[in-house]
Amino acid sequence: MNNSQINRLKDKTFNYFGIFCTLIGLVILAFFIGSIFYDGLRRIDWDFLTSLPSRKAEKAGILTAWVGSIWIVIFTFIIVVPLGISAGIYLEEYAKKSRLSSLIEVNISNLAGVPSIIYGLLSLEIFVRLFGMGNSILAGSCTLALLVLPIVIVATREALKAVPHSIRAASYALGASKWQTVWEQVLPASFGGILTGVILAISRAVGETAPLIVIGALLYVPFTPSSPMDEFTVLPIQIFNWISRPQHEFTTNAAAAIILLLLITFIMNGVAVYFRNKWQKKINW
Amino acid sequence: MKKQIKTILFAITATLLVSCGSSSEKAKTTNELTGSIKIDGSSTVYPITEAVAEEFRTVQPKVNVTIGVSGTGGGFKKFGRGEIDISDASRPIKDKEILICNENNITYVGLSVAYDGLAVLVNPKNTWVDYFTVEELNTIWNPSAQNTIMYWDQVREGWPHEKLNLYGPGTASGTYDYFSEAICGKKVGTRADYTASEDDHILVQGIATDKTGLGFFGLAYYEENKDKLKLVGVDNGSGAITPTMGTVSNGTYEPLSRPIFIYVNSTSVKRPEVVEFVNFYLKNAATLSAEVGYIPMPISEYEVQQAKFNNFIKK
Structure with missing residues (x-):
């Protein structure tokens, strides 16, 4: 075999290896989703969605859990989007390369790696007790917003970086101020990338359990929240509780609740992807 | 950009409105109590407390009972700060936790509600x-x-x-x-x-x-x-x-x-809905604990606990 044949062989081998690696993840995921659907799909009906928790597996529903999850996601979104995007814009467009800004940068990347339960403990003292928010949706959303903030900031920065410098230069050349350049040119151009970050962040937030349990999210709540100051429960907590019950029927309930949680995530992602694609079509330099 | 933001905001408001509208009408009964009861603590005791709260809703639909599962230790921490009315516990309160209750002037009563058995298999x-x-x-x-x-x-x-x-x-x-x-x-x-x-x-x-x-x-x-x-x-x-x-x-x-317990705060029993709930708990714990897989105490033992609770209220 000559050199070029060996290289071709290597190329082919790596190609198959890559396919294999991709498939492992997909096959396992497909298997899990399949078994969840097999277990839980028949359990989902209108009653399941509109009933309160119950000791009887067949009567138990997840009304308060899914409504709570949606409240939490919306408020997390409202808090994290302006904070994260603004911080990203500041760091990328305004901040000068100083020791302070590099310190902030290092800290943000570190924050992304802090275990979620630590955020829970921090929030318990700050939001729940010091700020007097109690075990409310607002406290829960603030906690999750902190947790996913680094994701949004990092994604925003990457998206801003991807905007070609010539766009900024052109804008300045026409006499636009820095703010006008960012708001009218750079931000719209990077919107797609930012939205991808937000999708990732929110998907992570919707599945979190540990920090919410720490700040005092409940399990049994017989009413749906009507304001951000109400107490709440979320789907992952209910799922965890059902799985740990000895009766097998509760496992079916858990599977059904997992399907719903997946559905919520998919719908949210779908909405975000829709906006992203719509936005990207508009950009024509 | 503006139009997009408006659309997003509209979507959010619409979702919120939909989720607000889902609270159902509640039936009226005579001698109806209102208020809320906060419970937290052991996930071992949770199934029983959940069952009691579920049944209590049919008797007193306007009392909002909420239950958390931060664990026996977590529950006692909140109990010691006076943040909850009732603490679910799978063991008796520890000296350390009693100390915290004393510091915050919290007096309480511990009532055993059922047995939990371990099986060797x-x-x-x-x-x-x-x-x-x-x-x-x-x-x-x-x-x-x-x-x-x-x-x-x-x-x-x-x-x-x-x-x-x-x-x-x-x-x-x-x-x-x-x-x-x-x-x-x-x-x-x-x-x-x-x-x-x-x-x-x-x-x-x-x-x-x-x-x-x-x-x-x-x-x-x-x-x-x-x-x-x-x-x-x-x-x-x-x-x-x-x-x-x-x-x-x-x-x-x-x-x-081992027996499993609920601990009740003395300030909370000044509220009639809490007293009503604990009475209801002791009255129904035997049937409900068996239903969720635990072992009820003998009837006489529930009477002892009820007497203990009655004395506690009088003080």
């Missing part, structure tokens, strides 16, 4: 085990047994030279604490070379497929998997006792059964 194909003595369980599970007691014939003479495979809940669970304290003594723990899982279904699966396996977990899990496992009695000096409704309830199945 082997594979149904295991023909040699008839019962365990507490000493034998100690021999098997003691930390010093690690890497030494590896075969069944090391536990009792006459048992076969088969590998001893152990299964049990992980060290973070209350069930583990309780088992290690009852069998190996306080603050000793157990050996670490066993298959540990927080998910009891995995333990069931493990023992059910391992001919020489041995494990322990909550009795309720055995009740749900009777056909796959063999329940083993425990001899604490007065003959082997198998855990059943009867032997746990009358206290002969020792030392692997």
